[in-house]
Amino acid sequence: MIAFAIRRFVQALGVMLVVALISFLMFRFVGDPVNQLVGVDTSPAEREALRQALGLNDPVMIQFSRFIVRAVQIDFGISYQFKQPVAALIASRLPATLELSFVSALFALAVGVPMGVYTGLYRNTLLARGFLAISLIGVSLPTFLIGILLIFVVSVNLGWLPSFGRGETVSIGGMWTTGFLTRSGLLSLILPAITLGLFQMTLIMRLVRGEMLEVLRTDYIKFARARGLSRRAVNFGHALKNTLVPVITITGLQLGSIIAFAIITETVFQWPGMGLLFLQAVQNVDIPIMAAYLLLIAFLFVAINFIVDLLYVAVDPRIRLGEARR
Amino acid sequence: MTATLSVRNLRVEIPTRGGVLRAIDDLSFDIAPGEVLGVVGESGAGKSITGSAIIGLLEPPGRVAAGEIRLGGERIDDLGPDQMRRIRGRRIGMIFQDPLTSLNPLYRIGDQLTETILTHERLSQRAARDKAQKLLEEVGIPAAGARLSAYPHQFSGGMRQRVVIALALCADPELVIADEPTTALDVSVQAQIIALLKRLCSERGASVMLITHDMGVIAETADRVCVLYAGRLAEIGPVRAVVKHPQHPYTHGLMSAIPSLAGDPDEELAQIPGAMPRLGAIPDGCAFNPRCDHAFARCRAERPHPYPAGASDAACFLHDPDPARRPPEPVARAAAARGIAAADETPEATS
Structure with missing residues (x-):
């Protein structure tokens, strides 16, 4: 188990290095950083001096190592646009995005898994067909349209929920701002979380349904029934657990995408998260922010995958022993 | 003496788009207490469907369309799902063909056994576990106590089939339906498993319905044999009579x-021309x-x-x-x- 974890960890490090290289190359070669920093009337001599001061004349490998060393210390330089350290900018936006993503994922799981189990078990009932029809809408409608529709119906016409922003937030230890602790913060979360999680929810539902249908046909389910086990024990104890490995994988990967693609939802709801920051960075060619964002998202994906791998082992004994024997 | 199992004029239908297929048509047979009835036939003759119909696990849309099935004199084919569930495992045990896929890969052997035992008997966890261990010993699994916490993939095919037998016999059923219990096993293990199954059932006085296409197994194990053809009964009788005459x-x-083995090695084997008709034809x-x-x-x-x-x-x-x-x-x-x-x-x- 520990050897397994270490191996996966080394692999994860490798992936991070490659992403760091891409991020670094972007920083270094998409346009000239010096051009971004100075005005049009700066003399070539001054530019050269700046270039020297910034270390841009050093060999690429040295620059890359410097980039890595700084990245490890969470130093991504100064934003061109805000003239503030990128790390601080992202840190101030990160809680908003993480809270939104977490709630969306929770919503997707809490609604998607039961719906999937239901449609798998009772696939011919009217309700199951209804769920499937809804899921088709969830899969095919673009996120921004869902967001705008929700705002139009729930906020504008019904006036039940706020249409933008995070509401009031509470700061915890100066590091984290949370919307979980205020009424307006929680209310503001609902619409964006549904918008962001709807696609994942339908995906999870369809996945669980497909897996359930498959597992219910297996011999061990037939044998479990032949032993007279209760419906609940068969459906939830024996069948559902066997659908979990693929569900965990997809949910994990989807959590990564939820965070990465919160951009659209954050734009629609003016949610003050990283996605909004990233969009502004793209508009202003603020490369330090883009590079840091790329690294951060890659890190989240890698970290989630790592956790997913460990979870497999917890769910499926065959993976555990297969690894131990090697 | 009432028969353990009595099947009368059983008809199993499978509605399809092309029309209703009769997988089993007008099939009647009895199994006496303690008797081993072999059921033979080609693939598709309806052997397994008969077993599924008896235990009430026909794959929908298959259904029992006519006839009746009695267990110990009581009619069981018209019971509700909950009553039928209480019969499964407790009064009718079933063993499937492939031991590699019959056990849930994610649960320990001991947990699958105790879960089944506790479904049928009011016992404490500890007592159920003791019983599980005793069952494993009975089916010949060495170091049964330690093996309780092993997962199915840690057993060989033959050992898994022993576990499956233990699971099927958990609640001392009066009838055991064994659906090709040795087909997926090595030839060397087949005889052991069949002998084990026969011994355990006769010790418990359980009747056995042994579904197979292996005449050798039937000849050695069964008291009577029932030959199915295209979902219909062709012949039923004492095993010696059916085999010899x-x-x-x-x-x-x-x-x-x-x-x-005694025959002329150069002589061609007799074969029946043609093939069994499809159910639709x-x-x-x-x-x-x-x-x-x-x-x-x-x-x-x-x-x-x-x-x-x-x-x-x-x-x-x-x-x-x-x-x-x-x-x-x-x-x-x-x-x-x-x-x-x-x-x-x-x-x-x-x-």
Whole structure:
């Protein structure tokens, strides 16, 4: 188990290095950083001096190592646009995005898994067909349209929920701002979380349904029934657990995408998260922010995958022993 | 004495787009207490479907359309799902073909055993676990106590089938349906598993319905044998009678197709021409008539029902007790030459 974890960890490090290289190359070669920093009337001599001061004349490998060393210390330089350290900018936006993503994922799981189990078990009932029809809408409608529709119906016409922003937030230890602790913060979360999680929810539902249908046909389910086990024990104890490995994988990967693609939802709801920051960075060619964002998202994906791998082992004994024997 | 299992005029239908298929048609048989009944037939003859119908686990849309199934005299084919669930495992145990896929890969053997035991008996966790260990010992798993916490993939195929047998026998059922219990196993392990199954069932006084296409297994294990063809009963009788003196032309063909060690190695094996009809295309009259050497006009028009034939019952007009309706003389003579004859003519043939 520990050897397994270490191996996966080394692999994860490798992936991070490659992403760091891409991020670094972007920083270094998409346009000239010096051009971004100075005005049009700066003399070539001054530019050269700046270039020297910034270390841009050093060999690429040295620059890359410097980039890595700084990245490890969470130093991504100064934003061109805000003239503030990128790390601080992202840190101030990160809680908003993480809270939104977490709630969306929770919503997707809490609604998607039961719906999937239901449609798998009772696939011919009217309700199951209804769920499937809804899921088709969830899969095919673009996120921004869902967001705008929700705002139009729930906020504008019904006036039940706020249409933008995070509401009031509470700061915890100066590091984290949370919307979980205020009424307006929680209310503001609902619409964006549904918008962001709807696609994942339908995906999870369809996945669980497909897996359930498959597992219910297996011999061990037939044998479990032949032993007279209760419906609940068969459906939830024996069948559902066997659908979990693929569900965990997809949910994990989807959590990564939820965070990465919160951009659209954050734009629609003016949610003050990283996605909004990233969009502004793209508009202003603020490369330090883009590079840091790329690294951060890659890190989240890698970290989630790592956790997913460990979870497999917890769910499926065959993976555990297969690894131990090697 | 009431039969442990009594199946009367069972009909199983599978509705499809192309029409309703009759997977089992007018099948009747009994299994006496402690008896081992072998059920043989080609693939698709309806052996497994009969087993599923008895235990109430037909795959929808398959359904029991007519007839009745009685367990210990009580009718069970019309029970509700909950009542039927209480019979499964407790009164009827079932063993499936592939031990590699019969056990849930994610649960320890001990947990699967105790879960099943606790479903059927009011016991404490500890007592259930003790019972599970005893069962594992009984089915011949070494170091049973330690193996309780092993996962299915840590067992070999033969060992897994032993675990499956232990699971099926958890609640001491009065009937065990074994659906090709050795087909997926190594030949060397097959005999052990069959012997084990037979011993455990006879110790418990359980009747066994042994579904297989292996005549060797049947000959060694079964008391009586039931031969199915295209979802219908061809012949049923004591195993020696059916093997030595088959009374239905189909059974006769089956038996002559078994190679014998004593026979001439250069002699070609007998085979029955043609193939079993698909369920959607069963001919009128006797299902076997297109392939039968002895078929006559009546076989193509009318469906034979089982008639007493020697020690067995055979669904064949050669055995019609009404002399006026028997086959024409040349057909009867040809059949008699092969040992298939009307019951009143050769009563000693089966002894």
